[in-house]
Amino acid sequence: MTLHTEQAPEPVRFLSADGTFAPTPAAEPFLARLDSLTDAHHERFYRDMVSVRAFDREATNLQRQGEMALFPPSEGQEGAQVGSAHAARPQDHIFPSYREHVVGMIRGVDPVGILSLMRGVTLGGWDPTDPKNGNFHLYTLVLGSQTLHATGYAMGQLFDGASGTGNVETDEATMVYFGDGSTSEGDVSEALVFAASHQTPQVFFLQNNQWAISVPVSVQSRTPLYLRGAGFGLPSVQIDGNDVLASYAVTSQFLDEARVGQGPRFIEAMTYRMGAHTTSDDPTKYRTNEERAEWGQRDPIVRFEAYLRSRGAAESLFTSAAEDAKDLCADVRARTLALEAPDFPTMFEHVYSEEHPRMREQSDWLTRYEASMTEENR
Structure with a gap:
């Protein structure tokens, strides 16, 4: 039997x-998207990439020092994330997986919120309904489920615009x-269906970083994944x-077309x-140094x-970006180490949008249990 690949x-x-x-021939249809970018945009792109790489390494060090249970690095994927994140508009909603640290930071999420999740002192890390967090939804560690969440939300955006489906313009994507x-x-x-x-x-944004933990993409798919x-x-x-x-360029155009x-x-x-x-993984077991x-x-x-x-950027841009990244890491480390365990009742606060009798029942039980344990230990 012959396997047909493309x-x-x-x-x-x-x-x-x-x-x-x-530009490659495939880039030509998107070339005009770069016309709106100024030197200030370019500087922002660079600073964001430098900052998140430094943040990544600092967070990995914190985990290695026992300050966090886990951390999923994003080093190497900065270009994909920074470019796409800046293509979105403030009113757009973003559904991440668990490695989109700089996307969250660009949208306004405090990076310590990300580390508080990995430190195990919060169930979410940040409130996605808070305007300061830029409609950036919570991390999802269950693979692929966020695509369903996003599609459901996008259906809601569609229905808010008109009854029925298809060819409906909306202000957000x-x-x-x-x-x-x-x-x-x-x-x-199912989300694609x-x-x-x-x-x-x-817009479905697939970051093909070549490895699903230890399984290479060549094993996962015999054809390029964009054909999915x-x-x-x-x-x-x-x-x-x-x-x-x-x-x-591509994300900007695709988001506009979707809108x-x-x-x-x-x-x-x-x-x-x-x-x-993640920091619990050892990639030397399955990847080569040559790759x-x-x-x-x-x-x-x-x-x-x-x-x-090549465009004549001043040396001060690169030195100040490095210094800013260093300052970010120092601030993140200090505030992460200062994080304290939350009060138990907080786990019941945002399960439902309104007070729920089952949550109240469970919260009351936990309060009584804690009180009884305190009495026993006296």
């Missing part, structure tokens, strides 16, 4: 690995992040996820997880820095 064409890319501006391993989950397929059926104002979206009828494209400009009633879109961002899947070194030559920060230097 190779992906060259992805959407504006910056080559050495930072040269050299939804974007959901997930990984290559999640595409093997039934939840993702409902999104396509209802023509939701939604196309198979459900979604306009789908593969981008160089280590090119922050490609991530911004004007053209339905959901699918992006596969080709990137690489430079570190472990890591090869992807290291495509580093999104190094690439974008070279591009900015």
Whole structure:
């Protein structure tokens, strides 16, 4: 039996690995999206990527020092996340997986909120209904389930705009992040079915970082993953996820198209997880040093820095970005170490939007139990 496979064409890319501006043919339809970017935008992209990489390493150190139970690094995926996050509008809703640290930070989430979740002193980390958190929903550690949450929310956005489905313009859109391993989950397929059926104002943003823990993407799928979206009828494209400009341009265009009633879109961002899947993982057991070194030559920060230097960016940008990242890490470390265990009743506070008798019953039982234990220990 012959297995039929299909190779992906060259992805959407504006910056080559050495930072040269050299758009691929696939990038041409998205080229105009870069016209609105100013030097200030470029500076923001760079600073955000540098900051989250420093944050990533600081958080990993905190976990290694016993200050957190777990941490999922995002090093190597900064270009995909920063570009797409800046393409969204304030009113859009973002549904992350559990590695989108810089997306949350861009939307306004305090990074200590992320670490409080990993430290085990909160059930959520931040309140997604608080305007300061930019409609950034909670992390989801159950693979793929956030695609269903996002599709359900996007259906609500659609229904708020009009009765019925299809070709409905809305002022806001939804974007959901997930990984290559999640595409093997039934939840993702179900989300794509409902999104396509209802023509939701939604972008599915797949970060293909090449490994679902220890399973390579070559084993997960015999065809490029962006074809999964196309198979459900979604306009789908593969981008160089280590090119922050490609991530911004395609996401910006797809979100705008979704808002004007053209339905959901699918992006596969080709990137690489430079570190472990989480701090409980040892990638040396299943990856080669040669593979890591090869992807290291495509580093999104190094690439974008070279591009900015070619445009005449001042040296002060790079030195101040490094200093700001250092200050961020010092602040995050100090405030993380100061986090205290929450009071037990807080676990019942946000289960339902309104007070619920079952929650009240359980809270009262816990209060009585704690009181009885206190009496016994006197």
